[in-house]
Amino acid sequence: MENKNIFIEFSKKLSKKERDFLRSVDISSSSVTVHLETLYKIFEVKEEPKVIELEKLLFKFFSKNIVITDSNLNLKKRFNILNSYFFEKDYVTFEFSSHILNEKIKKILKFKERYSYRFYQEILNSEKNILNISMNNLRDILEIQETYDRFYDIEKNLLKPIFKDLTTIGELDIEYEKDKVGEYKSAKILGIKIIKDYKNSETNDVKPVFTLTKTFKNLFELHSELMEIYKKLKGDSSYISNYHFNSKLLVKIYNIKNDETLVYTYKEFTFKILYRKDLPTIIEIFENLEDE
Structure with a gap:
């Protein structure tokens, strides 16, 4: 898993509720038991009967796996995040895959923002002190090829929350700057420059x-x-x-x-x-x- 040419993706993107759930439990243990009322709040279950609605949401989560490929996108490994879950009285017990105990995968699963995990890997896989990402590559990473005309909106809604994720949950000492043509305010933005901080590394x-x-x-x-x-x-x-x-x-x-x-x-x-x-x-x- 330490190979820098290994890339982690999801068969289907995790929803915000699923990411909230993963942050709320201790996935260091392969087995976790959670009260139904807590799950109703996390997954925002309102329809009655709630337990049936919850099970539908958990089944969607259960169907998602982690896919590991090499730099040529050749499949190396695929495994479930969740191996099983079962209801017992007022509780649900979850059995997680042993593969997610890897530190890198645990952090990827804990990120709040949808695409933080992609930046996290880009940064870890690069040996450069400064990583340049063009606007086209940035749009590909964030899957916003046809949306967000203004960089201001990309930065406010996506980049700033993602970089907060990377520095807090990902524990990366980094910052980014806009790569512009010239220094004036309305200069064309070519992309971003990610700078690996030297403070602790x-x-x-x-x-x-x-x-x-x-x-x-x-x-x-x-x-x-x-x-x-x-x-x-x-x-x-x-x-x-x-x-x-x-x-x-x-x-x-x-x-x-x-x-x-x-x-x-x-x-x-x-x-x-x-x-x-x-x-x-x-x-x-x-x-x-x-x-x-």
């Missing part, structure tokens, strides 16, 4: 190319220092080069809070800034590694 193994520990009176001083560091690293003091770097940094740096870590990636460098208002701020700069 890569930076522990990769040495920074530059480190500075210094106390700053205010954010303006910190901003000015970062601009000077960038000029020295690039060896380029031209207005255009510094303008593009600064335009993206500007918004981020003046929104940073005390004891917060900001990770800002621009072209070949990633800046990691642990800002501390009354203590020395730590600035680390890493050179981005790209696949050959």
Whole structure:
């Protein structure tokens, strides 16, 4: 299951109620017993007799399996999420497949958003520090080829909830940026750039190319220092080069809070800034590694 060329899909997409159910139970155990009243609430059962309506919904869930393929979409394995369920008095006991005890699959089953699992795999399967996803690929992943004309709506309704899923449930240290033609507000959006954060992973193994520990009176001083560091690293003091770097940094740096870590990636460098208002701020700069 650790093979990066393995992809996990569902025979049929899980419904919101099914995902809510999986988050509400402990799937670390192969057998779980749940009270009927709890299930009625999760599956929003209102029609009488409720137990019959619930059984219909559980049967739909029972029919869905996980499909594992290789990078060429060749089938490697297929198995049920739920092996069986049975009613006893006021309870239902569920027997889950032993395959879902895998940590990666458990997280995929716990995601709130419908397509979080696809981004999760894209990120884990990539060895790049920066993952570029074009608008066409983004629409394919989200299955919105014919809907959502505006990127604003894609971001608000899909991307932001998905990335919240990935950072909380998926426990990934990531952020994304819009990949645009130019820096002006109405610039055409080409896709998104997913940046793997260094806070708890890569930076522990990769040495920074530059480190500075210094106390700053205010954010303006910190901003000015970062601009000077960038000029020295690039060896380029031209207005255009510094303008593009600064335009993206500007918004981020003046929104940073005390004891917060900001990770800002621009072209070949990633800046990691642990800002501390009354203590020395730590600035680390890493050179981005790209696949050959």
